[in-house]
Structure formats: C-alpha cells, structure tokens
Amino acid sequence: DVKVTQSSRYLVKRTGEKVFLECVQDMDHENMFWYRQDPGLGLRLIYFSYDVKMKEKGDIPEGYSVSREKKERFSLILESASTNQTSMYLCASRRDRENTEAFFGQGTRLTVV
Amino acid sequence: GIQVEQSPPDLILQEGANSTLRCNFSDSVNNLQWFHQNPWGQLINLFYIPSGTKQNGRLSATTVATERYSLLYISSSQTTDSGVYFCAVEGTYKYIFGTGTRLKVLA
Numbered sequence: 551d552v553k554v555t556q557s558s559r560y561l562v563k564r565t566g567e568k569v570f571l572e573c574v575q576d577m578d579h580e581n582m583f584w585y586r587q588d589p590g591l592g593l594r595l596i597y598f599s600y601d602v603k604m605k606e607k608g609d610i611p612e613g614y615s616v617s618r619e620k621k622e623r624f625s626l627i628l629e630s631a632s633t634n635q636t637s638m639y640l641c642a643s644r645r646d647r648e649n650t651e652a653f654f655g656q657g658t659r660l661t662v663v
Numbered sequence: 664g665i666q667v668e669q670s671p672p673d674l675i676l677q678e679g680a681n682s683t684l685r686c687n688f689s690d691s692v693n694n695l696q697w698f699h700q701n702p703w704g705q706l707i708n709l710f711y712i713p714s715g716t717k718q719n720g721r722l723s724a725t726t727v728a729t730e731r732y733s734l735l736y737i738s739s740s741q742t743t744d745s746g747v748y749f750c751a752v753e754g755t756y757k758y759i760f761g762t763g764t765r766l767k768v769l770a
Contacts, residue, residue, distance in 0.1 A: 559703075583757065587704075593749070593760040600756070608757065638704055647756050649694050651711040657704035 553577070556641050556655040563662050569628040571658050573641030582624035583642040583652070584608075584616065593640065599624055600647050631662045665690045665754050669761035676740050676768050684735040684764045686750035694753035695726050697735050700763070701746050709735070709748075740768045 557572035573582065583598040585608075595608030597616040605616050613635060617625040624643075628635055638659050644652040666689040676682055686695070697709040710717050710724040712733065717724055721740075726733040733750055745768050751758040 581756075592762050593751075595757050598757060606756075640704075640706065642706075642758075648753060649713075651708065652696060652751075652758060653708060654698070654706035657706075659704065 554641060554643050554653050554655040556639075556658050558658050559656060561658055561660045563628075563631050563660065565632060565662055567628075567631050567662075569631045569660070569662075571626040571628075571639055571641075571660070573624045573626070573643075573655055574622050575624075575643040575653070576622065577643070577645070577653075578621065579643040579645050580621070581644050581647055582618065584614075584624065584626045585640045585642065586610070587638040587640060587657075596626065633662050636660060636662045665692065665752060665759050667750060667752055667759055667761035669748075669750060669764050671764060672762065674764060674766045676766070678740060678742060678768055678770050680740050680768075681736070681738045682740060682766070684737070684748055684766075686733040686735070686752075686761055688731050688733075688752045690731070692728065692731075692752040692754075694758075695728075695733055696751050696758070697724055697733070698749045698751065699744075699746050700749060706749070737766075740766075742768045742770050744768050 554575045584596045585593045599618040615627045641655040668687045698706040714728045721738045723736045747763040751760045
C-alpha cells in the first residue's frame with residue numbers, strides 16, 4: 551500500500567514564523583502535491599512537483615514556497631506565517647504526471663496565532 | 664477550467680439505508696477519483712474510476728464519461744460511513760475537487 555506521511559497532524563505557530571510542513575511518500579512516485587482545505591472553499595492546489603528539484607505553481611501559491619531535494623520528500627514552506635494561512639494542509643502523491651491514482655497523507659491542521 | 668459539482672451537499676440517513684451521491688463535471692476528463700474524508704481530515708481512496716463500474720464491499724461507483732457524471736452508491740450504511748465524500752477529476756496534471764457531500768449516518 552502507498553503511504554504518504556505528513557510530519558505533524560496539528561501545529562500551532564506564531565505570526566511571522568517560518569513554518570515547514572513535511573511530506574514523505576514511500577512508493578517512488580514522481581509527482582507530489584500540496585493542497586489546502588478551507589470551509590466553503592474546498593481543496594485548492596498550492597504547488598506541485600513532477601520531479602526532484604522541479605516545482606510548478608498551483609492556483610494559490612502566494613505566501614508559500616516548496617522544496618523537493620529528494621524524490622520521496624516534498625516540503626511546503628510558509629516564509630512568514632500569517633493568520634490567513636490557518637488551514638488544513640493536505641499532501642498527495644501519484645506515480646505519473648497524469649492518469650494515475652493519487653494518494654493523500656493524513657493532513658496537517660495548522661493554526662497561526 | 665473544469666467545474667465539478669456534487670449533490671446533494673448534505674445527507675442524513677438512518678443506519679441500514681442506501682444512498683446515491685452524484686458528481687457532475689463540465690468537460691471531458693481522463694481520470695476521476697472518489698474519496699472519503701474521515702472526521703480526522705484524512706482523504707481515504709474509495710475508487711479510481713475514469714469510466715465504467717467498480718464495486719468494493721458495500722460501495723460501488725459508476726462513471727459515464729461521455730455524459731460527464733459519476734455516481735457513488737452506498738448500501739446498508741453504517742455510522743462509520745459518516746464524513747465528507749469528494750469526487751475529483753483530473754485537469755491539466757492536477758486534480759480538481761468538488762465541494763463534497765457531507766453524510767451523517769444515525770444509529
């Protein structure tokens with residue numbers, strides 16, 4: 551079974567802090583994704599990566615950056631956390647760039663105070 | 664871009680009842696998945712179903728790609744089926760999610 555693991559389930563950070571959300575997958579998948587989920591807005595794509603050191607902006611990249619130094623790990627970085635980044639963050643991976651099944655991690659509920 | 668609509672938005676059932684959840688999408692897609700989001704927030708894969716019909720225990724799904732819809736059937740519902748059900752379709756290299764159906768199954 552594919553396993554996608556996010557480093558924290560719950561996180562509380564202060565405004566202005568630099569925040570790292572980590573995601574690791576164990577199935578040698580090429581593609582990894584970061585989404586955020588907010589009530590009334592659904593799931594929105596922040597960034598995705600289709601190879602090591604490659605990244606593409608999603609629909610809402612502002613205020614975020616990402617890092618993919620190794621194939622299995624995809625990090626989401628909040629350079630200076632703000633209260634409007636309080637959200638549920640979901641990481642996903644899949645084998646190919648298209649037409650393959652996606653698998654999600656357990657989610658990280660981030661609160662910025 | 665592709666629009667994904669799910670219905671109904673909310674559903675309350677008694678344990679043992681059957682239900683059908685619908686997902687309509689606005690354009691041709693190559694890929695469609697159904698997920699169940701549990702109370703802790705994790706998205707659990709139910710079906711990867713670009714077309715055709717699949718069954719897994721009490722759940723089954725049908726996608727009619729030419730008519731741009733997919734259906735998720737839940738039979739003999741249990742309280743553990745409660746949560747939010749999402750369909751997601753593949754846009755350009757990424758998934759586009761519907762707004763979900765929130766299901767509550769009462770004991």
